[in-house]
Amino acid sequence: MKHKLLVAAIASALALPFAVAPALAQQTDQGQDTTQSAREKAKELDKVVVTGSLIPQAQIETASPVITITAGEMQRQGFSNVYDALRAQPLATGAVQDSQFSQGFTPGAKTISLLGLSPGFTLFLINGKPMADYPLLYNGQSNFVDLSTVPMAMVDHIDILPGNQSSIYGSSAIAGVVNIVLKQHVEGVTLDYRAGGTSDGGGGNQRLQLVGGYNTDKLNMVYGVQISDTQPIWGFQRPISSSTNGNPNPNARYSPRNYLVLRYGAHPPYVDPVSLAGANPCAPIANQFGGTMSYQYRPGSGYYCGSKESVGYATLQNPSTSYSGYLNADYRINDTTQVYGTLLYSFVKSKSYAGPNYTWWGANTGNYFLNANTSSFDLVQQTFAPEEMGGLDASAERLWSRAYSFTGGVRGTVGQSDWAYDAYYARSQYNLSSQQRRTLGAKVDAFFENQFLGPKLGTTSGYPIYAPDYSKFYQGVTPAQYQSFTGVVSTRSETYTQNVNLQVTNTNLFDLPAGPVGVAGVLQAGNSYWSLPADPALVAGDFWGITGSSGAGKRDNYAAALEFKVPIFSMLTADLSGRYDHYKNIGGGADSKATYKLGLEFRPIESLLFRGNYATAFRAPDLGYAFIGPSGFYSTTNDYYRCAVLEPGVPIENCTYAPSQYKGTQVGNANLKSITAKSYGFGVVWSPTSKLDFKADYYHINIDNEVSYQSVDQLMKDDAACLLGQLPAASPTCVAALAQVQRAPATGPLPYNLLGITVKPINVSKEMVSGIVASANYRWDAGRWGDFGLGAQYNVTLKHTYQQYAGDPDIDLLRNPYYSSEYKSIFSSNLSWNIGDWTTTLYGIRYGATPNYTAQLYTAGYATKGAGTVAPWILYNGSVEYRIGDNARVGFIVNNIRNSMPPRDSTWIGWPYYNVFNYNAFGRSYWLELNVRFGTGKK
Template identity: 55%
Template sequence: MGVDGCSDSAIGTSVGPSRIHALEGDVGFRQFEKIGSARSFALRRGNRPSKLSGSRGVNKKILSAAICAILVGPFGAALAQDTGQESDAQELDRVIVTGSLIPQTELEIATPVISITAEDIKRQGFKDVYDVLRAQPLATGSVQDSQFSGGFTPGAEPISLLGLDPGFTLVLIDGRPMADYPLLYNGQSNFVDLSSVPTAMVERIDIAPGNQSAIYGSSAIAGVVNIILKKRIDGTNLNFRFGSYDEGGGESIRYQLTGGQSVGSGDLTYGVQASRQDPIFGFQRNDFDSTNDNPNSALQYGSRTFLRLSATQAIYHDPGQATCDGLGNLFNGSTIRDFRPNRGFYCGSRAEPGYTSIMNDERSLSGYVNLTVPMGDSNDFYATLLANHNKMESNSGSRFWAAGVDTGQIIFNQTSGDFETFQHIFAPEEIGGIDVNNERNTSDSYNLAAGFRGTFGESSWDYDAYYARAAYDIKNRQLWPLKAEVENFFREQFLGPQLGEYYGYPVYAPDVDAFYQALTPEQYRSFNSEIRSDSSTWTHNLNFQLTNTNLFNLPGGPVGFAAVLQAGEQSWENPTDQRVVNGLFWGLTGTQGAGKRTNEALAIEFRLPVFSMLTANVSGRYDQYHNKGVNSDSDFTYKVGLEFRPVESLLVRGNYATAFKAPDMAYVFAGDSGFFTSVTDYYRCATEEPTTPIDDCTFSGEGVFGTRRGAPDLESITATSWGGGVVWAPNANFDVSVDYYRVDIDNKVNDLSLDSLMQLEAACRLGQLDPGSPTCVDALARIGRSGPNAPVPNQVNTVLTNPINVSKEEVSGITAKLNYRWETERWGRFSLSSSYNVTLDHESQQYPDDPVLDLLNEPFFSSEFPNIGSLSVTWEKGGWTTTLYGARYGRTPNFAAQLTTAGYTAAGAEKVDAHVTFNGSVDYRFNDDVSLSFTVNNLLNEDPPHDRSWTSYPYYNGFNYNAFGRSFLVEVNWKLGGNQ
């Protein structure tokens, strides 16, 4: 297979299909696992070149050839013969591959695996683990990441493999699960946050797409991301990086210290990373610093910072030029007397939306320790700890207040005799600065493992017994107006005392002149309170694994075997400030819940070389979950893979697997959590406007407060997948692979449809269904209405929903990889790698009777990328290394197309242009100890694709693209001690 560095020179950099990486002067066997013989174990422990070439008595050149044989995989024997190595050197040719529990020589197996090394991350311009995973062609789905400051998880960074939910990707650290992020994605589900993994400690990242539950258990439906941490470092390495953005904001600094040393007979690896990231605000980007950038010129008017509206006539009361001039200092002097077509004049600011952050302010500190201590000739004690402390601040924009929060922000003005709205958006000058309203998350996370591994005597049985624990804690703080206090303040400020009710609306005689007065920071603080919520998750397990790479022989060679016995527990706590849940804050709601569950699992895997050309992999796993105080659920999953090698240079592979995902803790244990939404009131449409079409009915968009809670009786989500492909590697400098995948999901969890619930409730009330049936009793209990004698009789006020197992989803596609390397005597060494993913089909059905949605062509429900491709070209000569990395993201639908599929009338439905970006890096090594690199991300300063129909701020699809612009990074590396 294609392997870089497999020549007469010392160890180089891998560009072959395995992408397992060995850095010159850095690694001996750091990614290799114990195989079972005392000899191979001794060589594995002697991981530094100094030991291997000294006391261990192993020639460095022979070691280089052995590693090359390993990296070449199924063609290792041929290359070993070419280099004249002894056949017993093949004892070293077994490594742990993501997607299998059995150490083996073949790095390309039945499951395709994509590997990204630490050097790839650096050379291709990625600043952290999230960036590199988000850029991978398999990560086609849209996500709410740290750009989306208005959501439930403004500091988190998830990924969506194959366009599936973020929770369908299992994220591992060294093969062990990370703890879930304590806050809920979209206020509903659990997922893993990638921002907590520091790059300084990453050796490589493996991605195995498709079902992997038979090996790893729950959640491995879209695939597995396995982040491999460094186990061996030679000497001490210092790294300093600083960067900034072309258009301002986002300055960053990062310090890294990593090293390794012998501790008695053992080895210690350690690392520390400290970083700072400044925020970027919308007003720092010319393309969306104000509403003047709205692609629809008819919408280029300012935010209504001071607004008085006649609700009956839908027109604004003109405050006059002098009044707005008196407020002109607000929002950095941008408040003016503005005009909205068909509505009128008001005091507003076109710069107001730009006070939202699109990049968070972050400070983080991470530490890593890995210790290995020999316990005799063939056993080890090992322990590893990765810890991260992070402080994040995000700004979701300005707070606002409007009179009549419980009556649709409408009051009755006794003085004018009209129903009116008074609205005030608070400017930074009023609240005391741009950062006063920042949401602040302080998080602490860690991943810990400790255990013993080795060989039972002189047998071929290896074991690995360990305890692992991962935890994630978040302290969330934000300032928000209290409902009663802000209402009382504005009553005193200008509304005056309430004078009763008129048709259910509060009656006031407001002092309009007093309304148009800016507040002082002290006044603003008087009706605010800090929301304090401390949330946490943890997971821990005991794991015992047996492996035997020579269980018995088949015609094709020795049979490999692995078995895993696992027992663990998982916890989630999200105790939101009870005042939020009780509705005491103005216009704000939140999520809450807590629960624990235990799990046990048994997994077995066989690797069966049926004959010289055909190898089968068979694995099965049984998992059982006990949700404490609720219910239990269990699943058996299996996987069958075939590897056919008709000639040394060709691999034909295929696999079929089943998978499952235990219901998210939040789906099971969520308490009453609120949200705001709108519904169609089919009952009032039928009784009060029976001849009016539903779309034109007055009650087709009723605003309501919703309550959501978990469902204790949920069952596991199940899935099947199959795929196949070809890998061709005619020589050590070239390889190419193409693979097909398909994933079918059943029993997917989705929230109960509110539209279906409203239709069902109407049928029960109208007598079309028996009101006394269990179905109707449940539906009627979920819809809260005002009484028959209320000012607005039978008005929907509240709705109640919960998750259910009814949905289906399927996705299929093709992935391809190519690696090519060539050397010239005059011009140096070149290498090229590319990857591509195209989604052929992605369909979803929420309810059994619903139509099947084509998510690639009905974009209201998804704006995922239909295809993503990447290309990396590297040139090396002398001390110079230069890399150009490019990525192309396929065409996605514009916003008008999304509105069209939602049933609205929208002209101009089409697709936006493909998005192409380039990163470039130049690295110069002054000597064996010091190097300097310069990186430019988004080399051509490409903006997100222009979409004239995307008329909501910030005027681009922030779930697919970012608008940070071009950035520059300068990095210095300095090595102290160790071997060169």
Template identity: 40%
Template sequence: MKPRLLPLMISAALLPSAALAQDQREDTAAPTPRQMDTVQVTGSLIPRAQVEGPSPITSITAEDMEKQGFTNVFDALRSLPQSNGSVQDSQFTGGYTPGAKTVSLFGLDPSYTLTLLNGRPMSSYPLAYNGSTSIVDIANIPMGMIERIDVLTGGQSSVYGSAAIAGVVNIILKDHVEGTHLRYRVGGYEDGGGASQRFQFSGGTAFGNLNLSYALELSKQKPIYAYQRDEVDSVEDNPTGQGIYPSRSFLRQVTNTGATAYVDPGQATCDPLNYMFGGSNSYSLRDVAGGGYYCGSPRNVGAASLMSESEAVNGSVFLRYDITPETEFYTDLLVSYSKPTYTGGLPSWNQTFYNQDAGRFELWQRIFSPEEVGLHSKDQRVYTRSYNIATGVRGPLGDTGFDYNVYLNRSWSNAIRKSTDFLAANGVDDYYLGPRLGTNGGYPVFSPNLARLYQPLSRELYGQFSATNRAESESQTQNITALVTNTSLFELPAGSVGFAAIVQGQQEKFSNQSTMPGSENLFRGNGGSTTAAGSRDLAAAGVEFQVPILESFNANVSARYDKYSLEGGGGNGKLTWKTGLEFRPTDTLLLRGSYATAFRSPDLFYLYSRQSSGFSTATDQYLCRQAGFTSENFDDCAQGGQSIRAVSTGNTDLRDITANTFTYGVVWSTPDNALTASLDFNSVFIENEVAVLGSGDILETEANCRLGASESGTPFDINSPTCRDVLAQVTRLGPNDPVTPNGITEVATYPINLSKQRQNGLQAQIDYRWNGGNWGDFSTSIGHYRVLKHETKYQEGDPTYDQLCCNNSNELHYRTTASLSWNKGPMGATLWGINNAPTWRQDGEHRDIGPWTTFNGSFSYRFNEKMGVLFTMNNITNQMPPRDRTNGGWPFYDTGNYNVFGRSGTLEFQVDL
């Protein structure tokens, strides 16, 4: 029987969820008007009094995240209504960045969202997202050190520069802590795995003019494996009803053209191997053309990790020294270390060769079981270290009315990736096949040892045949910034004109090695890799004005020029600007709108990627579809899921990605701000997008071009610009190859500016709080985002693709979140829920998978001023991903939108001294 949560956790699921009951007197007090002192607001360089501005902004406090059940920054940001795009997480172990986490606003590429720490830029993650794109990793931002997170949507390049196309995520840490605070949290998942612990310590002290705040967070997360979830522990969980054949853990296949067939090992050969894969290995039949009998298991997929094992240490120090009562010297430091561990499954080996003894071409294959080599034999570890430090001086410029802030900022990240791979020499090939005897038709010739193929492999032999593939990557961003502001530059009849000017110099540098240098020679069948290194300098200057045109009508105008200089010569410059308008006909009503130009400078990976090669798993859709197979049964095709060599290079001639963004909306509140509602329309138009199609995308498009139409019937012209480009990227064998006539030898790709994208949608928010008298205080919040249009056109002459349709995209076309909180005396509770729109079936025929609705709950109690407890339960109803009866590919659901983690609970003890 699977372990269950403590009875306390089960019964607590019936409670509404929980709010932390700290500062109850403040929480339960009658509503008061908003503070009107000027503060720094994300999206503007000028301190301002109004909470709402010309662009929609969502703020999530640390208290919000805790009482809504989120255990990390990624989960909190990914659950926002505007974060409707599908992103890779720890379930996607076949990618380049399973240890990193990012979000997608408006369904756009994560690189279109600028992530800041205390308003300052962070270095990109050293490994490339999808092997080609820079992202900022939010996996190691410590929850216990966060004050709030601001999410500002729409183009913000005129204030922040590159990447702020979809919006800005500004993570603001606590820079002032009084007293000493201790937190210890423990949790786990009802269906097993995922046990976690977290310890947080924070405090602050003062020494005369020096104020020091500090914090430390230690966390540990156990993994969740597929074998721990009934929905995905076997390929027999396939929901299509058609069945999936067991994986070929022991296979010998004749591959001669026209005579492809499995070599029957006989049941007597397979029976002694039945103990493998948890007793599921057996004599199996794959009843397809070119198939036959073999020894296989449906449960080898269970060894894949769904949630990474991880250990992390984070620390922060904030130093403030008053040079004068108005002038402050400051230093902010955040240091992080983490070690996520993940695996895509068990080690495997295969080789196509000419069998000299049998006089024919053959394929031999092994998938090694946990009983042979252990569950952790293919673990990959990413040792990630990073720091962010800023030091500067801020204060008034005498009695001029101007304030200044001059600082140096440096952000650095280092990732060491370690994996266990088979050696190319003196390894597994020699063990099974013996010495190479020559070449036949381009294939190696061996006299193999057949007896060894059906023998278990010992851990000792696996250790001899494999070695650690260690690769180190690094990225850094450093800048010097000078900011001058004046909230009253001069007076107009309607009020004071605000002003800000910024000058910035910055350098970006990175070195990326996703595999060991020379790994293509050291290791056999080395997976896809990225090798790149380069740097560039930035000089930027910008201004911003806040202009009161009428007493009730304000304009905010900003402009910025960014100039990049590339290593080795060349560069680019871009001027961006923004105009925002605010009209307040009454004190409780705001009409707002903004228009902005924005840009994304080309990724360093796109610019400086060296020619690199590797192998990725993809289906030769042209040969498979030509043979009568479809996406529903590509696994039955001889060319389905094969290892394909891919090569790529960078392109320093890339132009900036440009964008125009437009928003307008309305905000209304009651005089006491107890009820606030907003509705905003957003529009984004992007040009000169950089695109690098993956091997799977290229091969799908190539098949569409060669066959004249996609599987769904969309016509393709083989003479169109896209088809001509794609056909040139795929190199195939000749028609007389002895094993795979017209088979793929290589897929080549490189980044180019080509596509256009248009996206628009509606975002809405309603917040209401009221006093229930003896029943306590209540508050509720509802957020919603709906995509109205999302289209992409890759090149002139190509059709326009609806990204909300069929298989073009898996973004959510709407998302709704809602919460209800209650506080009374020392107790607090919150119930939070999210409703995700239905997604498209795998076959692209209907959008009827889901919707998927989950609830989180929390309950808190303060024993006294110094001690309290917080209990949370996530996915209270234990919702699993909705079944897609057309998805025959394990794990049978879209990992970008769903997970099978299930119900979880945490218990946190709090001490405040």
């Protein structure tokens, strides 16, 4: 069905109340039922607010498909936390960065990618209120939400709603909404303790949870605490990543260059340590990396000192300790008024180990120096081992995060009318502190000058001159010496989002022949803030080999929304919602966006639902893109102007200045506009009996005005056209291009030389994704053999394309792995068996095939072989639980029963020798759990 046809159908349906006089009767399991009696029956059902709607309703299945996973299901299916459970959902097809990417920008955060779209395109909610962004930027560019701070103990269930939902929730709901609903009512007190580990070593963990409730005639209170501790999983604890011997390419199983002297122009370039320090040159440092440092050879390059096992000294899973608290209370002042408040607070301490990447390249400039003894240009490299740094812990990046979500308000009804209101204030905040010990440029250079280089003897052509004594190079350093030339990079960053809201609802605004019309309205005002200040010493360039980016910005927002639920006739209901949002950056830049959604629910019989929806959505200009400070990079580009002036008539592909190296600078753009999207979907829900149900839905999302950094090639073409007089110099295009491209003057040794290019993010890209999500559940009573349940979920992406710049061909993200390695399909299923006091669950998930690394290189133009794939990855989890009396149970849970490692990719030759954005090598995990309940009621 095309979206235009769907819109036409909805528009026609809205006119039906005025054309159809009598209401059609509904068919029920008991036979014919009148509309009036059906309405009375519906009134007997509890109406609740469901994810994707503001209007309380009795129907759970609506015009939009919602996938719900309860806390009990997450536990029985073998997931240890909220992130693991969400990452395993079939809708989460996109590859993402998590703790395995320890050298990335956000090693302490965990997020998901719905439908293969950017994590920032999913709106994450706590009890329907937005969560604050993680302070560090995803991929160093954009904001996103971290899921690692959400405690499992406080979760009641999670709703996942794919597709555009901005007409209800506002910004970011393009890929969909993930609503984490916390516990609202608890009887008694439950104490839960879990402990476990992994079968291959590392990853030991334990968790203590206490959740209770206190209830009177007027007061309902839920409280809880959770304390958890997780130990690291090191690369050296898994065969696939313990050493370079795990490299699938036998010719690439050589050691990293931990101690190296390289000579420019020499063949081979590596200088044999024996010729520099005598026999057994690596002996003084043989204790490093657990005693694995030795004399090594790299084919075609030469000899050096190295350790094949050094690559394994990075974490695959970060160690962490977390403390969480939860308090939810509501107090009934009278029959029509209730005050309430909810607070969720989490404090997490974690560490990330990026491995032996703290390297010094001598000297001073981090480049070659002239060896006065040999008249050669030498380069020296040393990687600091844990034994030199003072142990494994000395290399850790330490992270402290504090996150909270608070809501407080008053709700009730207006007298005895059908009008209900909810006025509240909501705030979510995330504070992050980090510390990392790194080498200080001046101090480390001075140390190695004293260690073996000797005093600087002058310079030649900008290169320093030394007379090194290499026999002292292979001596290593002591922890005290390492401390003397290192310092700590410290950052403190913060984000928050807050707003005040007034929401009114009426489930019986007026009656139509088919039933009552429901309405809901929202007024909202708030702001959001992001601050990422860089360490002043980092900005000043005091630390060797690293730079930092920073930024800060604040934005005000105002919104109004309205939703109607209209029964067209007894079988057909329409849901219409619209919202207007206005955003204004403090310091410049503003944008407004109106979004809407039209949905239809057609129920020819009570057990069958046909549904369809059409919606628009947006993501407000990203605070990271808008306010990030200058950050540098190096690259090459064609210099069209220099070619035209200095080599006129020479084709660009033959020009000396194509390509030319340049230093680039990325800056923020406070005048960005919103990313916009349109989506439509349709599906069917069939439940022929209370024990069997099927769902299948098609989704299609088109995204416009996505943010990408400016095309350097187009900027260079504009620069040339302006300088050559082909465009007016006073035109906006020329004013911008000439300011962003910096050149040397016409006079001098390098006339018109390209000095630098500044680029900023702009709204320019497009993206489209479509697919089908389906599920089925069956429950049956086997008599004395117990009760069984069988469920399955499936998601397949039919098409996913991306266009970066206008006029570019569409990139097929399912077949062009240079841009994406998302799963085309994910299938999961579960089987449960309850008999007597025993409950058993088996859960399986199949991740579809993904492109291999050669395919990525091929599509990037770096390989000659065509595309290949990595086999599907199949995992099984299981749990067994035994109930001891009415108020206690003991359980055993296993994740990844078969201890399946990532599927082999013979072309992925970079450590840890698998794609960490799709797979993990944690292996089999297991837990023993004891749960005891105190107080009234059965568990």
